Ligand SMILES: [Zn+2]
């Protein structure tokens with residue numbers, strides 16, 4: 001009997017679920033018919049002890065006078081520390097020399113006036129002590145060596161000295177050195193990378209199609225290409241980044257996480273974008289930050305209001321996450337937080353098709369759909385959850401919105 005039943009069952013399965021196509025573009029159109037099989041298979045917060053965990057604010061994409069920022073390294077470092085940040089990566093553009101933009105009436109940066117460090121012009125603004133400030137540990141901070149790789153698609157590289165500034169072969173590299181090469185260099189130097197501001201709307205940038213990102217995240221492992229900036233706080237630079245994130249998550253989760261980062265891409269203190277990442281650590285250490293970065297043990301924030309980073313009393317309060325509990329027996333995910341109006345749960349977009357031209361449209365792909373609102377998500381009884389679910393705590397004050405985003409949970413029906 002088995003020899004007869006099996007082929008019949010196979011034909012039946014194929015004809016009953018004709019839209020199931022393996023591969024990164026697969027969308028299971030019939031999945032809503034059987035939501036009771038849903039499981040959380042990837043929870044980036046699974047190891048957090050919420051009673052004792054420390055929330056550490058991080059600025060991971062920051063410029064100084066060592067590239068096209070407008071402030072000295074020392075002023076930048078001290079301002080972030082005074083604003084309550086304990087984790088800081090100075091990510092100057094690797095192909096932009098120091099003093100690209102010196103404010104009128106000011107002298108320019110600590111370098112290149114001298115004495116110049118041996119590695120001038122360095123790929124990375126590191127160590128901080130070469131640039132007239134204290135070492136991070138003296139300030140009670142974790143400093144991360146890194147750069148914004150800027151020849152092609154901007155890429156944040158962290159925990160690595162890699163860059164191309166020192167080589168002085170920009171013209172040649174522009175033709176021969178692509179994103180894949182750069183990411184492989186980051187990998188070879190034991191660094192981590194995430195891509196920056198994909199939806200940037202600037203004269204010097206040609207936007208990439210969705211397939212380009214799918215290929216990039218398919219080609220490079222999550223061991224070193226860990227995610228993407230979902231917000232860098234600049235409204236004209238992040239037009240479709242949330243939509244892109246959801247489009248990538250529905251294709252790659254739960255097998256390959258793409259963690260979301262919030263940065264402020266700071267160039268000018270008085271135009272601070274109020275977007276940052278918060279790491280969940282069992283005490284502050286460089287190793288702990290790196291491990292949390294690799295495993296998604298963090299969340300990020302964004303406000304639509306700009307501020308002056310030096311006026312810390314005027315910085316926004318963001319919706320706070322106090323704990324995130326997954327109850328597999330009950331089939332629920334619960335977020336305990338404060339300072340929010342609502343919690344939205346977001347999963348697969350309605351469609352994985354482009355609906356407008358990515359080169360000209362700011363919303364070329366549908367963002368993920370809101371499948372539920374409220375602090376408890378009953379993921380077995382909520383239709384529309386496909387491959388991932390993420391949450392957003394939202395507060396509006398009439399004029400501005402303040403949002404806190406979780407990383408995605410990986411969901412499976414198997
Ligand atoms: Zn950039």
Ligand SMILES: [Zn+2]
Nearest residue numbers: 061063148265
């Ligand atoms: Zn930047």
